[in-house]
Amino acid sequence: MNGKINFDSSSISNELKFLLDCLDNETNKQVPISVEPNLDWNLFLKLVRHHRVYPLIYTKLKSAKYIPATIIQSMFYDYQKNTFKMLKLSGEIEKISRLVFENEISTLFLKGPILAADLYGDISQRTSSDIDILVNIDDLDKVESLLIQMGYVKDEYIQTVLNDWKWRHHHFVYFHAEKEIKLEIHWRLNPGPAKEPTFNELWQRKKVSSLPTSYPIYCLGNEDLFLFLTSHGARHGWSRLRWLVDIDRLCKTNLDWDKIMSLLKKYQYSHVAGQTLVLASQLLNTPINKKAKQLTTGSRSNQLAQEALFYIQRFINLHDEPLSEEIASYHKKHLFSLMSFQNKMLFILSFLHPYFEDTITLPLPRKFHFLYFPLRPFLWFWRKTRIQEMS
Incomplete structure (x- = not known):
């Protein structure tokens, strides 16, 4: 490729181009001057919402005279709603940080208000729908016990056999109905079976978040x-x-x-x-x-x-x-x-490990679950055959 970037973005819409122009060098609050005369502003608003960048776009375009007032008002509503959401999440992060600190549990907070404070300097300038926390897999039970005390309820959506959850998945989900807060507890950064840094390695390279709290909030080092x-x-x-x-x-x-x-x-x-x-x-x-x-x-x-x-x-x-x-x-x-x-080889080999679907195809007592290993190819073939017959 002769040391050059080969990337063609000519197919993107004018509305998306304008959005990218607004996000380009967005720390400069100057409103873009050149605007396509026939932009579909409703489509633009849809793009802004889908890509979750309305805090940045509203801040930059709130005084733009060429944008319909209804569009600006909609973005202001989204911006205001997000600000309240981020304040609520920040408060909850402080409570959780205090609780795990008092119980001597090492935790690393990911994304959300932490990222907003550290990269944007203002929690209102980034959106987030939940709280993400990384812990050592050995501390999962301790953390879950504390969350239950706080009123969180676990979403038991993960179906597992022979402990495959430890590497096929990477987080559990918890909800607090009264506070309307979703929280994810990670023991991996990404789903497996790919190799990644251990929690202890990440902990050694941690940094303290700039989010102002009474207890230290630790997060990933920049690298x-x-x-x-x-x-x-x-x-x-x-x-x-x-x-x-x-x-x-x-x-x-x-x-x-x-x-x-x-x-x-x-x-x-x-x-x-x-x-x-x-x-x-x-x-x-x-x-x-x-x-x-x-x-x-x-x-x-x-x-x-x-x-x-x-x-x-x-x-x-x-x-x-x-x-x-x-x-x-x-x-x-x-x-x-x-x-x-x-990782492709690991992924392919992971199919040899039993899936929860195997326990449904052929229910066995837990003490005989090891038999799913030799039975796995036959159970997979049986399910595929049944699906083809039904289609």
Whole structure:
């Protein structure tokens, strides 16, 4: 590729182009001057909401005379609602931080108000729907007990056999009905079976969040945060521009790129980081560090970035199930293409481990669950045959 980025964004709509123009260098509050005369402002508002960037866009465009007043008013309502939400989440984070601190449980807070405070300097400038906390897997029971005392209820949606939850999944979900707060307790940064830093490694490299609280709130060090935000955004197809804006903000901090390059190599995320930086530089004009430019010139990084436009141009919510057959098929293939060769092998081998569906196909007493290992191919074949007969 001759050391150049090969990325074609010509297919994106004028409304999305204008949104990207507003997000480009968004710390400059100047309103974009050049605007397409026939922009569909309702579509623009839909894009702003879908990509969860209305706090930034409202702040920049609130005084723009060429935007219909109803659009500005809608964005103000979203901005105001989000501010109250972030204040509520921040208060809850302080309560949880105090509780785990008093019980000597090490925790790392991810995303949400923590990210807003550290990268945006103002919790009102980023959206978040929940609280994410990373803990050592050995402390899960302790943390759950504390959450139950606080009034949280666990969503028992994970179905597991032979403890496959420990590596197939990465978090449990809890809800507080009265406070209307969703909380995720992570024991991994991403679903397995891919290799990633241990909690103890992340804890050793932690930093204290700038979110003002009476108890210290610990979060990922910036280099680990880059690895996490990169893998998280890629896994979701960068379907929300909010995640790419996080990367843009993080890249403008004082990152140790030698350390980042070492982490990317160790956990085989170089091509994923390349995808991330291609998207950020081409869509948001994010400056790329000299040491990181090599990540953006590989054909694989550029191809993955091009594939991500499928998500960015559409209103895709991967949590809105069931997904259409087209989106589900595309996402399945894209996730596989994101994996390194080693992780692809691990993923394929993971199919040899029993799934919960096997216990439904052939119920066995728990003490005989080990038999699902040799029976797995036959049970899988039986289910596939039944599905074909019913279709």
